[in-house]
Amino acid sequence: MHKRSGDIKDPTPTITSRYSYGMALIRVEDLVKEFRRSERFPGFLGGIRSLFTRQYTVTQAVDGISFEVDQGELVGYLGPNGAGKSTTIKMLTGILVATSGICEVGGITPWRDRERNAKQIGVVFGQRSQLWWDLPLRDSFLLIKRLYDVSDADFRATMKTFTDLLELEEFIDTPVRQLSLGQRMRGDLAAAMLYRPHILYLDEPTIGLDVVAKERIRVFIEELNRAEGTTVILTTHDLDDVERLCRRIMMIDHGKLLWDGDPESLKRRYAPHRELVVRLVDPHEKVAELGLAGVSVGDAAEGATTIAFDPQQVAAADVIAAVLARHRVSDISIVEPELEPIIRQIYADRAVAL
Amino acid sequence: MTAVAVPRRARLRALVGIGRMSAQSLITYRFNLLFGIVSALVQIYLLRVVWHSVYHGRSTVNGITLDVQVAYSSLAAVQAWLLSPGLLWDIPQRVRDGTIAMDLLRPVRFLPQAFASQVGGVLAMLPFAVVALPFAVLVGGAVGPASTPAFFGYLLGLVTGFLISAILNLIVSMVSFWTLEIQGMLMIYRIVQQFFSGALVPLWFMPGWLHAIATVLPFQASGYTPLAIYVGRVSGGKAAQLLVEQAAWIVVLWLLLRLIWSRALRRIVVQGG
Amino acid sequence: MRTVRIYRALIGAAMRSELQYRTNLIMQTIGGVAFQGIGFAFIWVVVNRFGAISGWSIGDIAFLYGMRLTAHGLWTVPFSQLVYVEAVIRNAEFDRYLVRPVNPFIQLVCRRVMFQTLGDLAGGVALLGSAATLVNVDWSPLAVCYLVLALAGGALVEVSVNMTVTTLAFRFTRIYALRLLVDDIFNTFGSYPMRILPSAARFGLTFVLPLAFVAYFPASVLLHRTGQLSVPAGLAWCAPVVGIALFVGAYKFWMLQTKHYSSSGH
Numbered sequence: 001m002h003k004r005s006g007d008i009k010d011p012t013p014t015i016t017s018r019y020s021y022g023m024a025l026i027r028v029e030d031l032v033k034e035f036r037r038s039e040r041f042p043g044f045l046g047g048i049r050s051l052f053t054r055q056y057t058v059t060q061a062v063d064g065i066s067f068e069v070d071q072g073e074l075v076g077y078l079g080p081n082g083a084g085k086s087t088t089i090k091m092l093t094g095i096l097v098a099t100s101g102i103c104e105v106g107g108i109t110p111w112r113d114r115e116r117n118a119k120q121i122g123v124v125f126g127q128r129s130q131l132w133w134d135l136p137l138r139d140s141f142l143l144i145k146r147l148y149d150v151s152d153a154d155f156r157a158t159m160k161t162f163t164d165l166l167e168l169e170e171f172i173d174t175p176v177r178q179l180s181l182g183q184r185m186r187g188d189l190a191a192a193m194l195y196r197p198h199i200l201y202l203d204e205p206t207i208g209l210d211v212v213a214k215e216r217i218r219v220f221i222e223e224l225n226r227a228e229g230t231t232v233i234l235t236t237h238d239l240d241d242v243e244r245l246c247r248r249i250m251m252i253d254h255g256k257l258l259w260d261g262d263p264e265s266l267k268r269r270y271a272p273h274r275e276l277v278v279r280l281v282d283p284h285e286k287v288a289e290l291g292l293a294g295v296s297v298g299d300a301a302e303g304a305t306t307i308a309f310d311p312q313q314v315a316a317a318d319v320i321a322a323v324l325a326r327h328r329v330s331d332i333s334i335v336e337p338e339l340e341p342i343i344r345q346i347y348a349d350r351a352v353a354l
Numbered sequence: 355m356t357a358v359a360v361p362r363r364a365r366l367r368a369l370v371g372i373g374r375m376s377a378q379s380l381i382t383y384r385f386n387l388l389f390g391i392v393s394a395l396v397q398i399y400l401l402r403v404v405w406h407s408v409y410h411g412r413s414t415v416n417g418i419t420l421d422v423q424v425a426y427s428s429l430a431a432v433q434a435w436l437l438s439p440g441l442l443w444d445i446p447q448r449v450r451d452g453t454i455a456m457d458l459l460r461p462v463r464f465l466p467q468a469f470a471s472q473v474g475g476v477l478a479m480l481p482f483a484v485v486a487l488p489f490a491v492l493v494g495g496a497v498g499p500a501s502t503p504a505f506f507g508y509l510l511g512l513v514t515g516f517l518i519s520a521i522l523n524l525i526v527s528m529v530s531f532w533t534l535e536i537q538g539m540l541m542i543y544r545i546v547q548q549f550f551s552g553a554l555v556p557l558w559f560m561p562g563w564l565h566a567i568a569t570v571l572p573f574q575a576s577g578y579t580p581l582a583i584y585v586g587r588v589s590g591g592k593a594a595q596l597l598v599e600q601a602a603w604i605v606v607l608w609l610l611l612r613l614i615w616s617r618a619l620r621r622i623v624v625q626g627g
Numbered sequence: 628m629r630t631v632r633i634y635r636a637l638i639g640a641a642m643r644s645e646l647q648y649r650t651n652l653i654m655q656t657i658g659g660v661a662f663q664g665i666g667f668a669f670i671w672v673v674v675n676r677f678g679a680i681s682g683w684s685i686g687d688i689a690f691l692y693g694m695r696l697t698a699h700g701l702w703t704v705p706f707s708q709l710v711y712v713e714a715v716i717r718n719a720e721f722d723r724y725l726v727r728p729v730n731p732f733i734q735l736v737c738r739r740v741m742f743q744t745l746g747d748l749a750g751g752v753a754l755l756g757s758a759a760t761l762v763n764v765d766w767s768p769l770a771v772c773y774l775v776l777a778l779a780g781g782a783l784v785e786v787s788v789n790m791t792v793t794t795l796a797f798r799f800t801r802i803y804a805l806r807l808l809v810d811d812i813f814n815t816f817g818s819y820p821m822r823i824l825p826s827a828a829r830f831g832l833t834f835v836l837p838l839a840f841v842a843y844f845p846a847s848v849l850l851h852r853t854g855q856l857s858v859p860a861g862l863a864w865c866a867p868v869v870g871i872a873l874f875v876g877a878y879k880f881w882m883l884q885t886k887h888y889s890s891s892g893h
């Protein structure tokens with residue numbers, strides 16, 4: 001599960017000496033975050049009572065999760081809204097102080113050492129830009145350069161790389177408030193990586209973007225991870241992002257970690273069946289039972305029949321051969337199981353279990 | 355833009371609805387309301403302390419006793435809060451974010467709508483003003499009306515004063531149809547209006563030339579005039595004369611408003627919303 | 628120092644952003660001056676009619692008013708954004724500050740530049756300047772020095788109070804009411820000789836809300852009126868020092884709270 005990317009650059013001197021190869025870059029153990037909210041007593045008399053004492057409700061936004069992330073991983077962090085995703089990320093970035101548990105990023109506890117932690121991470125919030133709204137994009141980059149003490153040489157090199165990769169030239173002198181969402185997102189990504197942090201936290205980076213824009217962003221993220229060895233933690237609702245980029249998925253709901261592993265294992269575990277969609281030359285002909293174990297033939301719908309089979313029991317090739325032997329086929333295709341129904345199922349099961 | 359042939363009752367109901375909406379939006383900003391009252395109380399206290407200090411034992415100055423002066427300041431502060439142009443910002447904001455288009459499309463003419471929203475606002479604040487009154491008296495002071503006719507004159511003056519201030523507010527906010535950046539202008543208007551309404555300085559203490567300016571302007575209507583009648587500073591014929599002047603102002607300002615509105619309308623049509 | 632360079636860069640960005648909206652700057656500045664002007668106009672009319680307020684002539688009061696307004700301007704020009712901390716926290720802008728290797732306080736105050744605060748400062752200096760010629764003060768180098776210190780001290784007193792209220796916003800989300808009330812009290816009573824107040828109020832505005840240290844005490848010192856005070860003259864003299872002490876305290880309080888700050892979530 002802990003993969004290492006091939007080409008890792010030397011860690012910059014900002015990482016504390018306590019971190020070294022062999023130790024996970026991000027280490028979380030039994031992390032808990034509780035929120036206390038005061039509640040007023042109901043009714044009029046209750047209102048008076050509320051002036052003196054309050055009832056408190058305690059919610060466990062994060063209820064004891066543990067995981068480790070090595071340098072160079074590209075992790076997808078999934079969960080429905082309110083599951084504890086953003087709470088976890090906020091603790092990792094140092095915005096929130098944990099209630100209990102261990103959280104170490106590059107050897108630092110993020111909320112205890114915010115300024116040092118800030119230098120090793122880049123954060124992109126999909127909804128809120130970190131760029132200076134009224135100024136040209138270029139100015140934001142220069143300001144970030146100043147805030148993070150990036151040297152002139154590094155800055156020039158990085159800007160050249162990113163300008164090419166993200167095609168920033170055409171709008172780098174436009175005020176940020178006039179940029180389209182896709183352009184602004186590219187700008188935010190470049191700004192987040194300008195000082196070459198080791199870890200990149202992305203919160204809904206492709207939300208609201210069109211297909212072309214999404215692909216651009218995904219390519220950039222992939223490139224960062226591949227070429228620079230940047231560790232990426234991606235929080236998203238867009239499962240295409242996950243399918244495309246993530247080699248590891250962590251799923252959280254109601255503050256607990258439900259799954260931590262690679263997507264293939266996830267699919268194998270929860271959707272062990274794969275599907276074959278068959279169109280016969282004669283649209284009225286029905287696909288016969290194939291007499292193979294682990295195969296069930298579905299009903300025809302709009303001229304296509306779906307055959308579900310268990311890849312553990314019978315190979316796709318055998319099923320195809322069996323169909324071809326019995327019928328004249330005009331089209332046959334193998335459908336990969338999709339993440340979405342799987343994840344939906346997991347959340348649903350979880351909700352029922354509670 | 356002429357109103358569609360909508361029956362009178364429906365139009366009236368629409369106006370009441372608008373009034374109620376603006377009343378409600380004010381109430382939801384109860385916090386602003388509360389702060390306005392507290393701020394008025396702070397000012398009343400300061401004024402009381404200042405008047406006590408400057409009177410320095412003298413019983414009357416310019417024919418005004420200390421008690422009357424303190425009572426004046428207390429009532430004037432509550433009045434100013436009640437009639438404050440809080441909704442002054444409404445039209446400029448609506449122009450800025452475009453919701454003004456909705457207002458123009460309604461089957462009721464725009465001016466009555468704008469007016470209804472002002473009325474709704476003041477009516478909503480009225481109960482709060484009444485509640486605040488005892489506090490104002492506590493912090494400042496109070497005197498009874500000079501006479502029964504004085505009291506009714508006062509009430510009448512309040513109504514005419516409200517009308518004048520409402521129309522003035524509308525006139526000023528009309529500027530937003532010509533330019534969106536009117537913050538500074540509105541601020542200056544508010545200052546001038548505040549000063550010459552006599553809320554801080556009663557006209558009877560102003561030096562001659564300042565007094566002359568103040569009497570010529572319509573701003574005194576919402577503050578000084580009704581109170582001057584209340585305390586008996588002006589009575590009988592003079593009071594009636596003042597009220598008639600106010601009525602004249604209402605007519606003049608209303609005509610001015612309609613003129614400006616028709617120009618504004620033409621501009622909107624030309625600009626295309 | 629790195630902090631200074633960063634401050635300059637951020638403030639520069641804020642200024643350039645603000646200058647994009649050129650049109651209303653002048654109007655807003657004038658509006659700000661007018662707002663303060665009405666308070667002074669009231670005083671002017673009263674003194675015109677009554678001769679003096681508690682023995683303070685128009686020159687004396689103008690001087691006091693000018694001192695207070697200048698002190699006010701001296702802190703609102705650089706730190707105006709403290710007032711918006713509640714909104715900044717609510718819309719998660721503050722979260723972004725925590726994720727940058729820069730002191731959040733600096734990021735907060737450099738967030739925006741509000742040119743109308745210059746109106747207060749300009750008005751205050753103008754009033755102070757003209758009043759300085761009217762009052763019975765020998766403007767020796769020592770006196771001028773004390774005036775400058777007092778203005779800085781007054782600014783520090785006001786900003787400390789504001790910072791303390793701002794810091795409370797981390798704990799109590801709806802701090803806006805308190806802030807408005809405090810600002811209102813400072814604005815209303817700050818420019819008057821506090822002699823006119825009853826002793827309880829005077830106590831409150833000296834030791835509960837340190838308003839007296841902003842302008843009244845130092846003005847009393849310069850105008851040779853320390854005998855009229857209900858506190859020892861020495862305390863009045865020390866107004867600038869009180870300002871420094873309060874600021875240090877307020878800043879420490881701020882640092883303590885941000886360290887334990889936990890985003891409220893949204």
